[in-house]
Amino acid sequence: MKADKLIKFILQIIGLILINKAGFFIVELLNLRIPGNVLGMILLFVLLWTRVVRLEWFEGAADFLVKHLSFFFVPISVGLMTLGGLIAEKGIQLAVILVLSAIVGMVFAGGTSNVLIKRKEGKETGDSAHDF
Numbered sequence: 001m002k003a004d005k006l007i008k009f010i011l012q013i014i015g016l017i018l019i020n021k022a023g024f025f026i027v028e029l030l031n032l033r034i035p036g037n038v039l040g041m042i043l044l045f046v047l048l049w050t051r052v053v054r055l056e057w058f059e060g061a062a063d064f065l066v067k068h069l070s071f072f073f074v075p076i077s078v079g080l081m082t083l084g085g086l087i088a089e090k091g092i093q094l095a096v097i098l099v100l101s102a103i104v105g106m107v108f109a110g111g112t113s114n115v116l117i118k119r120k121e122g123k124e125t126g127d128s129a130h131d132f
Contacts, residue, residue: 005060012061015053019044 023040026032032039047053080087087094 009060009064012058016044016058016061016065019047 020037020040023038023043024036026043027034027036027039044053044058048055
């Protein structure tokens, strides 16, 4: 039974990697000015939204990756240590950019969550006014 779960987990990870690589391939092919990993996430969103792929196909691997998300920031943090001079020179500008981008991200995430909650409440009550 554990072997089945391991194989399923590995296939889910491979599926996520393939979608990510497809994003990089499309960026390279069309010479787009967007990071390949961002396009891969957009591609995954569109595939889930159009129900070409099901959430259950990636849910186990996604839960694992989100659960251990903090470990992915370790290389970035170590890399920042080599940029001490740049941070000292441009620290205020970087801080302003980080704060503003965090605010934009929080507003977007909060707004999206609010829309999805209202949409779910509308479905539970049978009201279709909250559908997209």
